[in-house]
Amino acid sequence: MDITLSVIYEVKKISDYRNLIYSIKKNQDDFNLVSDRVKNCGNISSNTVNLEKYSNNRSKLSNIYHCGNVWGCPICSAKIIRTRQNEIQIINSEHIKQTNGSILLVTLTVRHNKSNSLKYLLDNILKAFKKLKQSRTIKDLKEKFGIKLSCRSLETTWGKSNGYHVHIHNLFYLDKKLLDRDLDNFKSCLYNCWFRLCKNVGLGSISEEYGVNILDGINTDKYIIKYGLIKDNLVNKKAKNGNFTIWELQNFLANPKLLDSYDITLDCVKLVLKTYFKCFFGKKLLTWSDTNKLKAKYLKDSKMDKFRKRDIINSVLIDKSIYKKIRSLNKINEMLTIYELKDIEGLHEYLKGFGFDNELISIQSN
Numbered sequence: 096m097d098i099t100l101s102v103i104y105e106v107k108k109i110s111d112y113r114n115l116i117y118s119i120k121k122n123q124d125d126f127n128l129v130s131d132r133v134k135n136c137g138n139i140s141s142n143t144v145n146l147e148k149y150s151n152n153r154s155k156l157s158n159i160y161h162c163g164n165v166w167g168c169p170i171c172s173a174k175i176i177r178t179r180q181n182e183i184q185i186i187n188s189e190h191i192k193q194t195n196g197s198i199l200l201v202t203l204t205v206r207h208n209k210s211n212s213l214k215y216l217l218d219n220i221l222k223a224f225k226k227l228k229q230s231r232t233i234k235d236l237k238e239k240f241g242i243k244l245s246c247r248s249l250e251t252t253w254g255k256s257n258g259y260h261v262h263i264h265n266l267f268y269l270d271k272k273l274l275d276r277d278l279d280n281f282k283s284c285l286y287n288c289w290f291r292l293c294k295n296v297g298l299g300s301i302s303e304e305y306g307v308n309i310l311d312g313i314n315t316d317k318y319i320i321k322y323g324l325i326k327d328n329l330v331n332k333k334a335k336n337g338n339f340t341i342w343e344l345q346n347f348l349a350n351p352k353l354l355d356s357y358d359i360t361l362d363c364v365k366l367v368l369k370t371y372f373k374c375f376f377g378k379k380l381l382t383w384s385d386t387n388k389l390k391a392k393y394l395k396d397s398k399m400d401k402f403r404k405r406d407i408i409n410s411v412l413i414d415k416s417i418y419k420k421i422r423s424l425n426k427i428n429e430m431l432t433i434y435e436l437k438d439i440e441g442l443h444e445y446l447k448g449f450g451f452d453n454e455l456i457s458i459q460s461n
């Protein structure tokens with residue numbers, strides 16, 4: 096198979112990205128930061144593992160167990176978040192195409208300091224947000240500004256001075272464009288309600304400057320779920336004001352030397368992450384409010400199914416003894432990269448280097 100320089104470049108970029116994810120996963124497992132369920136992610140679930148290669152030169156492993164934990168597992172979350180980001184991108188462009196309206200990205204924050212536990216902040220922000228969704232204010236805003244659909248995502252950053260900074264991003268899909276004065280009106284109605292509800296659930300009072308922020312939400316697929324590990328840019332959108340995103344904290348596990356620039360210990364990072372994985376477990380990454388079934392309509396209209404499918408160029412079955420050995424040596428990523436760059440022949444050679452012969456590998460299709 097011919098392989099061009101640009102393909103090699105692309106494969107290497109993906110390989111670097113995958114290396115980092117696997118390295119974070121290993122550190123999280125070794126430091127005991129995650130549950131057994133997450134630790135077992137990647138275990139083999141049958142006698143053989145299927146390795147598939149697609150027309151875009153990417154490879155994929157199947158017949159292995161996936162934990163599906165979007166908060167704690169870097170491998171599963173990278174996959175889930177990429178899918179969700181693609182969905183949001185499609186929904187955003189369909190919404191604008193079909194309504195000529197607008198999308199607002201609202202960020203809701205709460206007052207916090209380092210003595211607040213993550214559980215306290217998380218429970219209460221969700222409580223306040225639930226009340227907000229049921230409030231008269233939201234009903235009025237829906238009618239007045241033509242809100243047809245909305246989507247919330249949950250996120251936290253962490254900083255040494257002020258602890259966890261839990262916040263909610265909410266996309267509002269409007270069937271009209273707003274003038275500046277409408278936007279001011281929208282913001283002040285929302286702020287007044289948010290301020291009241293935060294106090295109501297026992298959170299402190301939040302200023303208008305920090306409580307509610309509104310941005311144009313069209314290009315928000317990567318922003319709304321910021322944890323999304325953007326492969327083009329290994330370092331994600333950074334949190335501000337001395338705060339770190341969860342991704343940056345996970346990156347410290349894999350590259351502890353980076354901590355030299357900050358007054359933070361690796362033990363502190365481990366504790367922050369362990370608490371985060373525990374408290375966010377079971378929470379939904381995204382929730383859609385969609386009484387009109389508009390989300391499903393947008394995805395259907397955009398023919399997203401087509402977007403998902405890729406042709407398989409070839410696939411290989413490898414025996415579980417090989418998979419287990421390669422996994423125990425932390426060389427899954429290396430194996431995938433060899434397969435992507437050098438195809439089946441290269442994979443054979445690579446596995447022979449570990450003492451495996453060809454009988455344990457069988458080619459399925461071409």
Ligand SMILES: [Zn+2]
Pocket residue numbers: 133136137161162163164168169170171172
């Ligand atoms: Zn997983």
